Amino acid sequence: MKLVIEPGRATAHYWRDLWRYRELMSFLAWRDVAVRYKQTAIGLAWALIRPALTLLVFVAFRRMAGLRQGEVPDALLVLAAVLPWQFFSSALLETSNSLIGNTALIAKVYFPRLIIPIAAVATAFVDFLVTLILLAVLMPWYGAPAGLPLLALPVFVALAAALSLGLGLLMAALTVSYRDFRYIVPFVVQLGLFVSPVAFATSQVPDRWRTLYSLNPMVGIIDGFRWSILSGRTPIEAPVLGVSVALTLAILTVGVWYFRRTERGFADAI
Amino acid sequence: MSTIVSIEGVGKRYRLRHRAPAARYETLRDAIAGAASAPLRWFNDARPASVTEDFWALRDVSFDVGRGEVVGIIGRNGAGKSTLLKILSRITEPTAGRVTLHGRVASLLEVGTGFHPELTGRENIFLNGSILGMSRAEIVRKFDAIVSFAGVERFLDTPVKRYSSGMYVRLAFAVAAHLEPEVLVVDEVLAVGDIEFQQRSLGKMQEVSRGGRTVLFVSHNMAAINSLTSRTVLLDRGRVMFDGPTSEAIGRYAQLAGRAAASGTLGRGAHSTVLAAQLVDAFGQPTAHYTPGAPLRIEVVVETDGWPALSIEVFLVDAMQQKIAMASLHQFEGIVLPHTAGRYRTTLDLQPVWLASGAYSIDVTTSVVNSSWDHYVDNAASLEVVASNPGGRPWDFRHDFGYGAFALPCARKPEFIAESHDPG
Numbered sequence: 001m002k003l004v005i006e007p008g009r010a011t012a013h014y015w016r017d018l019w020r021y022r023e024l025m026s027f028l029a030w031r032d033v034a035v036r037y038k039q040t041a042i043g044l045a046w047a048l049i050r051p052a053l054t055l056l057v058f059v060a061f062r063r064m065a066g067l068r069q070g071e072v073p074d075a076l077l078v079l080a081a082v083l084p085w086q087f088f089s090s091a092l093l094e095t096s097n098s099l100i101g102n103t104a105l106i107a108k109v110y111f112p113r114l115i116i117p118i119a120a121v122a123t124a125f126v127d128f129l130v131t132l133i134l135l136a137v138l139m140p141w142y143g144a145p146a147g148l149p150l151l152a153l154p155v156f157v158a159l160a161a162a163l164s165l166g167l168g169l170l171m172a173a174l175t176v177s178y179r180d181f182r183y184i185v186p187f188v189v190q191l192g193l194f195v196s197p198v199a200f201a202t203s204q205v206p207d208r209w210r211t212l213y214s215l216n217p218m219v220g221i222i223d224g225f226r227w228s229i230l231s232g233r234t235p236i237e238a239p240v241l242g243v244s245v246a247l248t249l250a251i252l253t254v255g256v257w258y259f260r261r262t263e264r265g266f267a268d269a270i
Numbered sequence: 271m272s273t274i275v276s277i278e279g280v281g282k283r284y285r286l287r288h289r290a291p292a293a294r295y296e297t298l299r300d301a302i303a304g305a306a307s308a309p310l311r312w313f314n315d316a317r318p319a320s321v322t323e324d325f326w327a328l329r330d331v332s333f334d335v336g337r338g339e340v341v342g343i344i345g346r347n348g349a350g351k352s353t354l355l356k357i358l359s360r361i362t363e364p365t366a367g368r369v370t371l372h373g374r375v376a377s378l379l380e381v382g383t384g385f386h387p388e389l390t391g392r393e394n395i396f397l398n399g400s401i402l403g404m405s406r407a408e409i410v411r412k413f414d415a416i417v418s419f420a421g422v423e424r425f426l427d428t429p430v431k432r433y434s435s436g437m438y439v440r441l442a443f444a445v446a447a448h449l450e451p452e453v454l455v456v457d458e459v460l461a462v463g464d465i466e467f468q469q470r471s472l473g474k475m476q477e478v479s480r481g482g483r484t485v486l487f488v489s490h491n492m493a494a495i496n497s498l499t500s501r502t503v504l505l506d507r508g509r510v511m512f513d514g515p516t517s518e519a520i521g522r523y524a525q526l527a528g529r530a531a532a533s534g535t536l537g538r539g540a541h542s543t544v545l546a547a548q549l550v551d552a553f554g555q556p557t558a559h560y561t562p563g564a565p566l567r568i569e570v571v572v573e574t575d576g577w578p579a580l581s582i583e584v585f586l587v588d589a590m591q592q593k594i595a596m597a598s599l600h601q602f603e604g605i606v607l608p609h610t611a612g613r614y615r616t617t618l619d620l621q622p623v624w625l626a627s628g629a630y631s632i633d634v635t636t637s638v639v640n641s642s643w644d645h646y647v648d649n650a651a652s653l654e655v656v657a658s659n660p661g662g663r664p665w666d667f668r669h670d671f672g673y674g675a676f677a678l679p680c681a682r683k684p685e686f687i688a689e690s691h692d693p694g
Contacts, residue, residue, distance in 0.1 A: 005360060005369040027400040031386055031393075038388045038429075108383045109401055110360035267362045268284065 014260070018112040025115045028102075029122035032094075036123075047130040051082050055134070058082065058199045067200055072233050073142040080229040081198040081222045083131055088160045089189045089220060091124035095168025096185045099176055103270050113263045114256075118174050121165050128157070135229065147231030156224040159248055163217055166252030169259040176262070176270050199224050201234065217251070220244025273372070274453060274484050275335040275358070281365035281508075282328040282353050295311035297687040327353040329508040331367070335453075337488065340479040342495040342516055343488045344523050346506035348629070351457075351488045354505070354625070355379060357484065358455050373452030376403050380457070381664055382442030387431035391422050391441055394430055398445045419474075420444035435663045442664070447474045453484045458657070462490045472497070492520050524558075539645025541577040542607065542636040544570065547584075549632070550617065562627075562658045562677070568597075568633055568651070577612040579639040584618060586675075587631045587649070594630075594675040595623070600607065600639050607636070624677035627658040628669030 003013075037043040058078045061067075068074050098120040099106065099113070106113065139146065175181040196218040197205070205213050213219060220241040227236040319583060321570045330464035335341050345351050356362045358369060359377035384401040385394050395416055399409040417423055420441040422433075430438055456475070475498055479485050489495050495502060495516060504512040504526075512522050547570045551557045560566060568584055581600030585593045597620055599605050630653050635646040658667040660679035667677050 003371040003375075004359065005364065005371070007364055007366060023406055024400045027397050031389065031397055034393065035386060035388045104380075105384050105401065107361065108379045110377070194346075264363050267356065 004006055014112055018114055021111045021115055024111055025119050025122070028115065028119035029126070032119065032123040033126050044130055047079065047127045048133060051079075051086050051131045051134060054082050054086070055079050061199060067204065068206075073144065075138060076142055076230060077201065077226065077234070078199070079134060079138060080226040081196075083128065083135065084156065084160050084222055084225045085193065085196060085198050085218070086131065087124060087128040087157070088164045088221075089192070090127065091161065091164035092122045092168050092171070093185060093189060094120040094124055095164060096171035096175060097264065098168075098182065099172045100179075100182075100270065106266050106270055112228050113266055114169075114259065117165060117169055117259075121168065123171055124164070125161065125206050139229075144229075145231055149228045149232050150171075151228075153225070153228045156221055156228060159224070159245065162252050163221065163248045166248065166255035170251075171254035173259045173262045173266075176266055192218065194215075201226070202237075202240070203235065214240045214243050215247070217244045217247040221248075272337050272529045274337045274339075275372075275486070276370040277334070277358075278356075278368050278370075280328055280331045280334050280354070280357060280364045280369060281326060282350075282357060282362070283365040284325045285316055286325050290301060290398035296472060307546060326508050328357075328364070331505075331508070331510055333510060333513050337373075337452075338482045338484055340485045340487065340499045340502065342502035342519070343486060343505065344492075344495060344502055344519060345511075346523075346526065346629075348507075349505040350508040351505055352379075353508075355455055355457050355486070355488060371453065375453040375455060376449045376451035377455035378402070378449070378457065379444045379455075381439060381446060385430060385438070385442060388429055390415075390427045390429055390680045391433070392426045394441070395445055399448075400441065402449055403451070404449065408450075416441075416444045416448050419447065435661060439664050443471055447471070447478075451483070453486070454478065455486045457488045460522050464493045492523075496520065496525045539636055539643075541638065542572055542574040542580050542644050542649065542692055544572055544582075544634050544636060544645050544647045545613070546571040547647065549651055549653045554617075558623060558652065558654055560630075560653045560655050562624045562655055563622050563660065565622050568618045568620065568632060568634075569615065570618065571613065572607065572636060573613045574607045574611060574636075576609050577638070578606070578609050580607040580644065581605075581639050582607070582616075582618075582636050583635050583637055585633040585635075586625075587633055588669060590676055593633070600637075606639065616688040624660045624667075624679055625655050626669035626671075626673075626675050626677060627655040627656060629654050629677075 003066075024207050037046060040046065042049075055075065055078055059075055062074060062078065095117045098116045105111075105116075171181050171185050195213070195216055202213075202219060202223050220236075221244055223234070223236050223240060224244075226234045331350070331354065341560055343351050343354065353362070355377065356379070357364050358371075359379065360375075361377075361379075373618055382398065384398055386397065389397065395413065399412075399416075401407070404412075416428065420437070420443075422437055422441050425433065425437065433441070441548070452616070472494055475487075477483070479498060485498075487495070487498060497544065499516050501514065502512075502516040503510060504519045504523055506526060511526070512519050524541075547568060548556045549558065549560060550567045552564070552567045552569075554569070556569075570582060570584070572582065574580055579600075581598060583599070583601075584597040586595040588594050599607075599618075631649045632651045632653065633648055634645070634650040636644040638644050655669075658677060659665060660667070660677045664668075667673070669675055
């Protein structure tokens with residue numbers, strides 16, 4: 001085996017290395033999951049309590065604001081949005097902070113740095129899997145039938161993961177040099193909740209705002225979740241979904257490109 | 271002997287960014303205007319408020335390492351040793367030159383990288399092994415050997431945050447010691463742990479090097495370098511100063527360290543003159559190294575004309591040229607120089623201090639008591655603290671972290687006396 005180290009040469013075996021280091025990636029994800037609930041009294045239950053409380057508050061809010069619509073159980077409508085939103089937002093937050101949270105590793109060991117943010121998304125995904133328990137309990141409770149559209153759910157999960165990874169890569173790489181982004185990301189996540197169809201449905205958005213509103217890539221993803229979980233009883237619009245997919249892919253591409261471009265300076269800048 | 275590591279003309283440049291002095295805020299109005307424009311400043315590459323300066327941490331470094339060779343790398347702090355290892359480990363890229371590696375390289379720049387305090391010993395073995403580049407199957411195969419080398423069998427399922435510092439270091443080193451790469455790159459890892467464990471680690475390193483593996487070994491521990499390597503590369507200010515037999519390299523290194531102190535004439539004072547000042551070890555031999563926690567001995571040679579009230583002061587000065595400590599013959603000890611004219615040698619045997627690791631210099635002055643400096647000598651001697659870990663923990667307390675120049679270790683272990691108990 002021969003390896004040449006030269007200025008600008010680091011890219012040569014990058015993707016092959018990424019594959020070779022996949023075990024390290026699963027170890028890092030496992031570490032974050034294992035550590036997260038250590039020395040807590042109720043452990044993994046925390047992953048359930050957060051979405052459950054959010055669900056309660058939003059259902060109550062919708063009742064007060066008169067936002068309820070007849071056809072589908074309100075709790076399911078909200079839950080089908082809370083789950084992807086919480087996955088997306090926690091994955092984004094963790095990915096953004098993942099590099100500066102692993103400074104020691106970056107300064108002392110070589111591996112393709114992409115492993116760290118990918119492991120962060122995987123960690124958030126484990127929490128997401130736990131929250132699916134809520135769905136498994138509430139769907140039979142409301143007598144909601146699981147239909148064929150449910151098979152499409154993994155596609156929307158993958159879209160949410162890709163979007164959070166794409167944005168997260170960008171934010172993580174920027175945070176290495178500019179710690180300002182540590183304050184920007186939580187703020188963006190907070191605002192995002194209000195411009196995404198979590199507490200309301202896309203059909204409740206006034207027509208004149210629709211185009212602008214659809215530019216939020218989470219709209220298509222959340223609508224997709226609803227469509228899939230409620231067996232097609234809420235609509236999904238092809239153009240909205242199309243915009244989401246296109247934007248997600250674009251953001252992921254830009255994220256990976258920027259990350260790869262700045263990566264070789266991480267050890268010096270962090 | 272075939273070449274396994276080939277380093278050709280490697281250089282590494284860092285850009286240092288300074289804020290230009292003109293950017294200091296003069297008035298409140300300037301400060302407010304500055305604060306208002308600051309958030310936008312980094313969008314603007316012109317950066318009128320800062321200047322950049324190039325700093326070459328490594329410059330034109332070339333040497334080859336043959337298969338099975340054990341090579342030491344020595345040099346003063348800031349000579350570029352760590353940068354070189356980082357380039358060889360692919361952590362950072364060179365700015366110029368080329369390195370060719372004909373084999374799998376594992377690097378050990380720190381003991382216990384990635385150890386997580388909340389995880390158990392067993393979990394950390396897997397995590398750390400994986401970080402160092404071992405596959406899961408490899409770790410499973412070596413697991414028992416690692417555990418018995420570290421001697422932590424009983425505590426495998428205890429979180430490592432509850433380990434004693436000795437156990438922690440032993441476990442961390444044990445994982446690293448079981449790496450089996452073709453080239454092993456090691457940075458100053460023998461400087462941790464108790465003496466007995468250091469001996470065992472050294473033994474393990476000897477075993478590794480005798481096993482035909484190639485080792486590149488950075489250390490300040492000249493005894494370790496001497497016993498492990500026959501060839502040593504001496505770096506100074508980013509360049510190769512010497513590459514050859516270890517004994518000769520160590521000799522040149524000592525010269526290099528001593529040179530700073532011996533340079534220049536020191537001038538004279540009105541009543542007295544500082545002729546020489548140097549750091550000495552417990553045997554009175556000149557040294558450039560200070561081990562934190564040992565007495566700090568400074569030998570001074572002065573000449574006096576017999577003036578009745580002359581004192582000697584010694585200042586410890588850090589790398590930023592800040593005085594951080596003072597010793598005074600008159601003010602602290604109530605002693606003055608002898609009233610008979612002549613030349614005297616004295617040793618200030620100062621109480622042990624827990625100095626942070628880094629480079630320091632010593633200013634020595636004679637003074638007319640409570641009046642004026644008589645003969646002030648800047649930078650009369652220099653000293654280097656290689657590692658500072660008062661509690662024997664692996665963490666090196668470095669002065670350039672900005673947390674101060676002295677560690678404040680507890681005189682006795684703190685105890686926690688419960689004031690109330692959580693009913694849960």
